Amino acid sequence: MKKVFVKSYGCQMNVYDSERMADALTADGYAQTDSADDADLVVLNTCHIREKAAEKVYSELGRVREIKEARAVEGRETKVVVAGCVAQAEGAEILRRAKVVDVVVGPQSYHRLPAMVREAGAASGRRRLVDTDFPEDDKFDHLPKLDRARIRARGVAAFLTVQEGCDKFCSFCVVPYTRGAEVSRPVSRLIEEARLLAQAGVREITLIGQNVNAYHGEGTDGREWTLGRLLHAVAEVEGVERIRYTTSHPRDMDEALIAAHRDLPQLMPYLHLPVQSGSDRILAAMNRKHTGDEYRRVIDQVRAARPDIALSSDFIVGFPGESDADFEETMRLVADIGFASSFSFKYSARPGTPAAESGEQIAEAVKAERLARLQALLEEQRRAFNGATVGRVVEVLIEKPGRHPGQLGGKSPYLQAVHFDGAGLAVGDIVPVRIVAQGANSLVGEAVRDAAAGNADKMESSAA
Ligand code: 5AD
Numbered sequence: 001m002k003k004v005f006v007k008s009y010g011c012q013m014n015v016y017d018s019e020r021m022a023d024a025l026t027a028d029g030y031a032q033t034d035s036a037d038d039a040d041l042v043v044l045n046t047c048h049i050r051e052k053a054a055e056k057v058y059s060e061l062g063r064v065r066e067i068k069e070a071r072a073v074e075g076r077e078t079k080v081v082v083a084g085c086v087a088q089a090e091g092a093e094i095l096r097r098a099k100v101v102d103v104v105v106g107p108q109s110y111h112r113l114p115a116m117v118r119e120a121g122a123a124s125g126r127r128r129l130v131d132t133d134f135p136e137d138d139k140f141d142h143l144p145k146l147d148r149a150r151i152r153a154r155g156v157a158a159f160l161t162v163q164e165g166c167d168k169f170c171s172f173c174v175v176p177y178t179r180g181a182e183v184s185r186p187v188s189r190l191i192e193e194a195r196l197l198a199q200a201g202v203r204e205i206t207l208i209g210q211n212v213n214a215y216h217g218e219g220t221d222g223r224e225w226t227l228g229r230l231l232h233a234v235a236e237v238e239g240v241e242r243i244r245y246t247t248s249h250p251r252d253m254d255e256a257l258i259a260a261h262r263d264l265p266q267l268m269p270y271l272h273l274p275v276q277s278g279s280d281r282i283l284a285a286m287n288r289k290h291t292g293d294e295y296r297r298v299i300d301q302v303r304a305a306r307p308d309i310a311l312s313s314d315f316i317v318g319f320p321g322e323s324d325a326d327f328e329e330t331m332r333l334v335a336d337i338g339f340a341s342s343f344s345f346k347y348s349a350r351p352g353t354p355a356a357e358s359g360e361q362i363a364e365a366v367k368a369e370r371l372a373r374l375q376a377l378l379e380e381q382r383r384a385f386n387g388a389t390v391g392r393v394v395e396v397l398i399e400k401p402g403r404h405p406g407q408l409g410g411k412s413p414y415l416q417a418v419h420f421d422g423a424g425l426a427v428g429d430i431v432p433v434r435i436v437a438q439g440a441n442s443l444v445g446e447a448v449r450d451a452a453a454g455n456a457d458k459m460e461s462s463a464a
């Protein structure tokens with residue numbers, strides 16, 4: 001049997017796409033391997049969001065070339081595919097720059113991947129193929145259905161793509177160009193997929209989309225449904241104990257979605273809501289179409305609906321034209337809100353985006369200094385949030401064996417990694433755990449055995 005190695009970069013959407021590509025290739029006779037050295041087919045599912053992400057791909061292709069050459073000496077062929085957002089953005093340029101590549105396929109054409117792989121390579125006189133079309137139909141309809149054994153192998157927490165693409169055109173971002181216009185999948189398909197996942201043992205589903213809360217798919221009544229409504233429908237699927245969604249835009253946090261955080265016990269108290277900057281001037285230049293205070297108001301509403309919610313955000317420092325005063329506004333917003341976790345980046349000029357053309361690019365040293373200051377504050381907030389859970393009992397979904405024998409690892413409702421001793425407990429269980437200490441990247445807990453003390457829900461609400 002031929003072997004395929006799939007490597008994923010970038011966001012959760014790419015992780016999901018990689019799984020679906022692997023499914024399509026498995027249906028076409030490949031077995032998955034986790035080593036590139038013995039792979040007959042190497043697929044790099046790439047990310048274009050920041051310069052570093054794209055550069056990683058070319059350096060990885062250098063390593064793949066060595067493998068391909070070594071295998072060729074032994075008379076074995078290695079076909080190489082570049083998929084994902086770099087493929088979409090650079091297209092045929094990749095074939096010119098990296099001779100090792102046989103197939104370039106954009107995120108909307110994965111269903112054609114098995115056929116392309118068959119056509120490419122030595123047997124056809126080393127034909128090289130590119131497909132970066134945006135077809136009209138839903139690629140997921142052409143991919144093989146999820147199968148139970150594969151779902152189970154991937155664990156008890158799964159992603160489900162509900163929406164793709166973006167129509168917002170933030171001036172720094174490549175996503176509208178690499179993922180195309182916003183498309184929402186119909187509710188019926190999503191519920192069907194959620195059922196399959198739950199029946200195979202999945203307990204937690206994260207609905208994903210580049211702009212997930214702009215979801216506007218066809219509902220079971222033929223009308224357009226919002227994400228809030230979709231969340232209610234997913235919550236009704238038997239076996240789905242936990243729901244999350246990501247990534248959201250502040251402008252699309254509508255009332256129904258905010259209310260879902262109050263009304264749906266399955267919806268976990270965690271919200272990733274990128275703000276990017278705290279300066280109204282920079283937010284306008286970024287084309288975010290909201291101000292710092294509008295973001296604060298949304299957060300107030302979300303907190304009113306779910307007081308214990310863990311907030312997370314994305315930040316960009318050194319956007320073109322960002323002054324010291326603008327940056328201080330970002331620091332002030334962070335101080336005002338208090339985030340449980342976050343991602344922060346130096347602005348990276350992406351070819352083809354409006355901000356890349358700006359004459360006011362910020363010096364690298366200034367970006368580095370601002371990033372260090374921002375990250376110090378965010379890290380302090382992260383530790384404070386995690387520290388506040390020490391002594392509390394939280395429900396942990398057990399996802400995998402822990403680092404030491406007898407240990408288990410899982411996630412709290414707030415998406416914190418928790419490790420604890422769990423003799424007799426199994427992956428997939430959701431159990432009350434008392435948090436006893438805070439480590440560098442995870443919390444240490446003790447399973448609560450006593451049923452009365454173990455009523456985490458009671459503890460949660462009294463704590464909140
Ligand atoms: N430079 C730096 N960060 C960026 N992001 C997106 N585009 C850029 C860019 N050009 C960040 C944003 C976004 C996250 C996914 O990546 O913060 O929310």
Ligand code: SF4
Binds near residue numbers: 084178
């Ligand atoms: Fe990267 Fe954006 Fe593509 Fe995800 S959608 S892989 S973040 S460029």
